[in-house]
Amino acid sequence: MPERGTRIDAHVKVLDERTVERAKARGIDALVYAPHFRRLPEIEARAARFSDDDLLVVPAREVFTGDWRNRRHLLALGLSDPIPDFITFEAAMAELERQDAAILVPHPAFATVSLTQPEIDAHGARIDAVETYNTKLLAHQNQRARRIADELDLPAFGSSYAHLSRTTGEAWTVFDDDLSTEADVVDAFKTDTPRRVVHRSGAGHHLYAAIEFAHLGYENTWKRLDRELLSGEDPTNPYGVFYEGRFDDVAVY
Template sequence: MSDGVEVRVDCHVKVLNDAVVERAKRVGLDAIVYAPHFTRLPEIRERAAAYSSDELLIIPAREVFTGSWRDRKHVLAIGLEDPVPDFIPIEVAMAEFDRQGAAVLAPHPEFATVSLTESDLRTYAKTIDAVEIFNPKHFPSHNQRARELAEMLSYPPFTSSYAHLPSSVGVAYTAFETPIESEDDLVDAFEERVARRVVHNNGARRLRTSAGELAHLCYENTWKKADRLFLSGIEPTHPSHIAYNGRFDDVAVY
């Protein structure tokens, strides 16, 4: 781990295996936030603990898909104690995050049709702790708009690799000026608006990363999405799943 002067955190990674850990260490990361799609919190926590070490802290998190498939908005929550499902109204998800005292982040704002809008960022200003101002999947105009939103609405920034591929890990990270040795430390860093800098690569490697990640995004939103919708049955993070004990049955959007 870092000596506390600067701690490098890739704040949003979708994949976790030996290759991810090896790459994270090689590029000098101190921690990564692991938040895979459609995976329940206990499973995320178990996998994060299995790969975490003194050299690399793995922090479990959930990117919750609020709303329906046609109007879903992604929100990243760190520090949850109780599981929160996907496919619930955004106001219900935000209330749950508040209740649990989680750090709430806005990944890839206004990107495609899966992100928080300017109106959402204004509405939930008391809940959201940071806005992502650089994402490798973005085109330059998207990153510029994200920076404008963060500055206009006085949100602290963050960035991440948003890695769905091991080779993308660390292409962008947030460097915090405080020790981060646990999940709670990162939650505190976001909620207390600790000083930080956003670091990313804009060269040829970044372009290769963007191309690879965008190709993966196309796959996720075509064949893989069709499989989830029509072939695989109920998602583990669907609000009516038995794991949620009926708590969210009345607010499920489908």
């Protein structure tokens, strides 16, 4: 029997024809597209390009707050204005609240890039949901995430966190309601709309998860070195001209 409601892969980094084909084959109704280091207008344009009657693509931003050694990531849906990376955590939270965005915590307590449980607890009233299953993470890391959400009584969400197209649809969040627009999806994450976090199982799922986890090494070595040392004009640099100086006083570099 088909699963009722709306199946949302709530965080993917890649969006192309293969991603869309994979999502539809897996029965996903909507993707949340939040690539690293891309400005909001570019994300919105690409999301619109790949949305159709069978698959809704919701533009979003995973905002890097703090510096490289002490990053705290926030996943924001429903943005109306661009927001840069590498500003203080409090400045990012204030800007997301100003825009009335849905504020989600991806991969909680993971390495040095995530909010810890005490930090989530301290800002619980400002946070709309915590990721409790991420295909890229190991089993004990997802178990810890579920425990954090349970202990803090915060809504959950799950995602493939696909950086590779083939991982799309390996995990998703099922909302009981039928959500057909971006606004519907944002509102569902901002409220206590009933939901379930679901993921695939079996050898294939574990293989895709292992490949995604291994991909972390590439992301955090050569790609990071290139971005930190070789490219001086990141699109989400807070001093970029498109931010019109609004974040100069809260930039961490």
